[in-house]
Amino acid sequence: MALRSFVLQLLVTLLTVRAVTVYNQEPIAHVQTLSAQSVAATASGTSAAPLASHTGYKAYDPMTLTPPELPDPRPATQFNVQLQNSASNVQGLSIFQSGAFxxxxxxxxxxxxxxxxxxxxxxxxxxxxxxxxxxxxxxxxxxxxxxxxxxxxxxxxxxxxxxxxxxxxxxxxxxxxxxxxxxxxxxxxxxxxxxxxxxxxxxxxxxxxxxxxxxxxxxxxxxxxxxxxxxxxxxxxxxxxxxxxxxxxxxxxxxxxxxxxxxxxxxxxxxxxxxxxxxxxxxxxxxxxxxxxxxxxxxxxxxxxxxxxxxxxxxxxxxxxxxxxxxxxxxxxxxxxxxxxxxxxxxxxxxxxxxxxxxxxxxxxxxxxxxxxxxxxxxxxxxxxxxxxxxxxxxxxxxxxxxxxxxxxxxxxxxxxxxxxxxxxxxxxxxxxxxxxxxxxxxxxxxxxxxxxxxxxNQSQVIDLFANGDNPYTPGYAIYERGTLARVALFNYMTDQTGLSDYTASISVGGSVLNQPNGTPTSVKVKYLRAKSVADHFNITWAGQTFGGIFESDGRLKGEEVIETITCDSTNNTCQIKVPAPGFALVFLTDAALQESSPKPPVTFATTAQTRTINTATVDTEVLATSNGHSGRSRQKGSTSKGSSSDAMGISSVVPSLTVLMSLLGGVLVLVKAFSR
The missing domain is CATH 3.20.20.80 (Glycosidases)
Structure with missing residues (x-):
């Protein structure tokens, strides 16, 4: 009975604990304290919290910023992109590149x-x-x-x-x-x-x-x-x-x-x-x-x-x-x-x-x-x-x-x-x-x-198109593969849910391809990278598929792949590619280019092995400690990156997460049950 009373008392202590001391690791809950840090709601309507509100791991910080204001004047929302089909007709192409870039x-x-x-x-x-x-x-x-x-x-x-x-x-x-x-x-x-x-x-x-x-x-x-x-x-x-x-x-x-x-x-x-x-x-x-x-x-x-x-x-x-x-x-x-x-x-x-x-x-x-x-x-x-x-x-x-x-x-x-x-x-x-x-x-x-x-x-070459009069909000690239135009990449950095900042690029191809003298294909395929706002953390899709939100991914894309087919204008020899604000469009000018970039079926992995079979209160300080990518440019002490320092081995007081407390609670309940028999 004495042991049972001790365990019950420990339960009460755990439920009222406010802080624990963790040695030999960097603080896991660093809070930035800045004046004027409260930011407004984003264009997508997501409420943005003050910067100091998050006290957990930085990787899961939900703080959302406000997208920059739209440029004034705005870029043209309709412009032409004239391309050559053969790489031999293009000056300034890159060296041969790999998709493993x-x-x-x-x-x-x-x-x-x-x-x-x-x-x-x-x-x-x-x-x-x-x-x-x-x-x-x-x-x-x-x-x-x-x-x-x-x-x-x-x-x-x-x-x-x-x-x-x-x-x-x-x-x-x-x-x-x-x-x-x-x-x-x-x-x-x-x-x-x-x-x-x-x-x-x-x-x-x-x-x-x-x-x-x-x-x-x-x-x-x-x-x-x-x-x-x-x-x-x-x-x-x-x-x-x-x-x-x-x-x-x-x-x-x-x-x-x-x-x-x-x-x-x-x-x-x-x-x-x-x-x-x-x-x-x-x-x-x-x-x-x-x-x-x-x-x-x-x-x-x-x-x-x-x-x-x-x-x-x-x-x-x-x-x-x-x-x-x-x-x-x-x-x-x-x-x-x-x-x-x-x-x-x-x-x-x-x-x-x-x-x-x-x-x-x-x-x-x-x-x-x-x-x-x-x-x-x-x-x-x-x-x-x-x-x-x-x-x-x-x-x-x-x-x-x-x-x-x-x-x-x-x-x-x-x-x-x-x-x-x-x-x-x-x-x-x-x-x-x-x-x-x-x-x-x-x-x-x-x-x-x-x-x-x-x-x-491993035979792709890239060129900056300086698109839309070299407007910085609507850049684009052309990718040539094996000496022939294969793909076009188009960006829209603006955030505007009204649709007024979406743009349409009219792609025309000179030279001969697919036995067409004008070179412009009859249709193209397009994959889009989309989100409602540049400030969004999740709700992002690539060709209609997503990895999901926080703690939601097993490493596989979820949802059905969506590849849009754009029928080109054979009279004007143009393909009209709309790019949302914000967003990215990857245009495939041939079916071969699309097939190469869209392997099917995807290879995935599964496992029946588990490193743990029950919840545990153990927290591995070596795993939690970080000293990663610190490369600051003005400090006089730091990690091996520029100007950085690490206090990873200092003593830090942190508030235990609800998850840790619940794990501790679960473990104690097991003990209570065991000693109650």
């Missing part, structure tokens, strides 16, 4: 959340998501790395048998990024994923201590992942090493050049490593060095035989001041929103890559692919109401096609844990995985749309 950059510390607990328990929703892209693009590229790769090290086993674990913080490390240990299970996990879906991997060699290079990542990567390991990154944002006290004063591009050479020598002298010709660098953030300073060291030609790709990393903005007190200027998301919502806005892809265009051209002369190795809407986890909105989906889609047009070969969108806004996909918190599904962000739709726009032939 977009991939994921996944922070090493969260791979057990995103990929799977271990090689036997792979996340099925993740498999379904990447399968959707791989079926359209032929393959999918994933980088495992980021801030935590620099201190990661291999161990034969961990005390509790986990695949990865975070260790204590190095007091001499101003980034406060906890050291990460991993076991051989990580490599088998990646290999098993590739056995199910055609995934190619990039891994990172730690460069925090060149006197003790840890090359197990290359040894086991080659032995277990094999040919599906296509790149080893040497150093993550080395232009920030000095600022973050990872190197002494005077560390510069030449210093990195020398260290890259050290890694090559160490790998060549290691009998367990049989390949050294797929290294990746310099992966700078364009922060304290420029790419030109690296090229001046003769980096690319000197290491050409070892380089599989030349890489950079960049974010257009940051949200660091909201996380780290006294660092930079606090950004008001509503005031930042317009910077993402046009083709040439300050944070647009077009504006962002201007500083890399000369590097892209230079790397082409060296015969190497040029990659954006890590990017997303904003570092330090993204911006609430922006990074998780449909507007960010349009931004990423435009950004991807603009990079393809500018001769980048691939771009990897970063994924962190639950405490970031910008994830393309987010698994539920560990304690909720038995009853909640995944949450899919707007950027995942962008990845799908880009893969369909470029196709799986």
């Amino acid at each position: 977009f991939g994921f950059s996944i922070e090493t510390s969260v791979i057990n959340q995103v990929l799977g607990k271990n090689s036997s328990h792979i996340q099925v929703p993740f498999l379904n998501l990447i399968s959707l892209v791989a079926q359209r693009a032929g393959r999918f590229h994933i980088r495992i790395g980021g801030n935590t790769q620099e201190t990661a090290r291999y161990v034969d086993s961990t005390p509790d048998g986990r695949m990865i674990e975070k260790q204590g913080v190095d007091p001499n490390n101003p980034t406060a990024t906890p050291a990460l240990v991993y076991t051989i299970e990580m490599f088998y996990l990646l290999a098993n994923i590739s056995s199910l879906v055609n995934v190619k991997w990039y891994l990172g060699i730690p460069l925090n201590d060149t006197s003790d290079l840890r090359l197990e990542i290359a040894e086991y990567g080659q032995a277990i992942i094999g040919d599906n390991l296509i790149g080893l990154q040497v150093g993550n944002e080395p232009d920030l090493y000095q600022r973050h006290a990872k190197r002494p004063d005077g560390y510069n591009a030449q210093s990195y050049f020398d260290e890259f050479g050290q890694v090559i020598k160490a790998m060549e002298s290691n009998p367990k490593i049989n390949r050294v010709n797929y290294l990746i660098g310099p992966s700078i953030a364009h922060a304290d060095w420029t790419p030109d300073q690296v090229w001046e060291t003769n980096f690319v030609p000197a290491y050409s035989q070892y380089l599989s790709a030349v890489t950079v990393e960049n974010y257009p903005s940051d949200n660091c001041a909201a996380i780290y007190a006294g660092v930079g200027t606090l950004k008001v998301p509503q005031n930042e929103y317009y910077k993402y919502l046009s083709h040439d806005a300050p944070n647009s892809g077009k504006a962002m890559i201007q500083k890399f265009l000369s590097s892209s051209a230079y790397v082409q002369t060296q015969g190497k692919p040029f990659m954006m190795f890590e990017t997303n809407t904003a570092s330090c986890g993204g911006l609430p109401g922006i990074s998780n909105s449909f507007g960010a989906g349009l931004w990423a889609l435009d950004y991807g096609l603009q990079m393809a047009y500018s001769n980048f070969s691939h771009a990897l969108l970063h994924i962190g844990g639950q405490d970031v806004y910008y994830n393309p996909c987010t698994p539920p918190p560990t304690g909720q995985s038995t009853f909640h599904e995944w949450t899919i962000g707007p950027i995942m739709y962008s990845i799908l749309a880009v893969s369909e726009a470029l196709g799986s032939s």
Whole structure:
């Protein structure tokens, strides 16, 4: 009876508890406190809450912004797009591109959340998501790395048998990024994923201590992942090493050049490593060095035989001041929103890559692919109401096609844990995985749309159409495949439910196609990416299908696919394509182009395995802690990304979620029942 009384008393305590203390993790419920943060209802009628109202994980923040006002004057709502059918008649086309242009950059510390607990328990929703892209693009590229790769090290086993674990913080490390240990299970996990879906991997060699290079990542990567390991990154944002006290004063591009050479020598002298010709660098953030300073060291030609790709990393903005007190200027998301919502806005892809265009051209002369190795809407986890909105989906889609047009070969969108806004996909918190599904962000739709726009032939070429008089609210691209016009991509950044800002593009094709002298087909097929407002988080559809809302996705598209057939005007030789405000239209000019981008039936995965069979009150602090994509541009301490810092190992007081309390309650009720018998 005494035990029963104790348990009942514990029940009462749980129901009245107001806070718990969690050690060794970043706060899971960071609240931004900004004056004038209350934002009005969006054009779709969704009420917008004050920024400080959400006290849960950032990935599920419902804060909704107000779309920017319509431009004055508005763009023309009827304009012509005259195209040539043959690529040989078009000047300025990109290099050949792959539908696998977009991939994921996944922070090493969260791979057990995103990929799977271990090689036997792979996340099925993740498999379904990447399968959707791989079926359209032929393959999918994933980088495992980021801030935590620099201190990661291999161990034969961990005390509790986990695949990865975070260790204590190095007091001499101003980034406060906890050291990460991993076991051989990580490599088998990646290999098993590739056995199910055609995934190619990039891994990172730690460069925090060149006197003790840890090359197990290359040894086991080659032995277990094999040919599906296509790149080893040497150093993550080395232009920030000095600022973050990872190197002494005077560390510069030449210093990195020398260290890259050290890694090559160490790998060549290691009998367990049989390949050294797929290294990746310099992966700078364009922060304290420029790419030109690296090229001046003769980096690319000197290491050409070892380089599989030349890489950079960049974010257009940051949200660091909201996380780290006294660092930079606090950004008001509503005031930042317009910077993402046009083709040439300050944070647009077009504006962002201007500083890399000369590097892209230079790397082409060296015969190497040029990659954006890590990017997303904003570092330090993204911006609430922006990074998780449909507007960010349009931004990423435009950004991807603009990079393809500018001769980048691939771009990897970063994924962190639950405490970031910008994830393309987010698994539920560990304690909720038995009853909640995944949450899919707007950027995942962008990845799908880009893969369909470029196709799986690896012979697509892209050109910016400078459509509608180069109006920034109505940009467009043409995609040529195997030398022939295949698809047209049209954007509308405006939000206007009246329909008055919808536009119609009249597409005409010169040259001969389908035995028609004028070249304009008799009909075209169109897929639409739609939402009612750029501010919407969910209620997004791609060709009529959706991933659903918060905690609603198993990684498969839901609903019936809707592909619209537009009959063209044979008299005027035009195809009238209407694009809603907001929205995106992908126009397929041939049935072959459509079939290539619309695989049927889709490959999906199922499982009968469960990592937990009952609800539990256990909260894995290693899984919950994040240090992902923090790349702020003005801080003097931070993660390995620009100017960032992490207080992930500090002591934080957080309010337990209802889910955790209910799980605790369930467990106690079981005890009560057991001891009442």
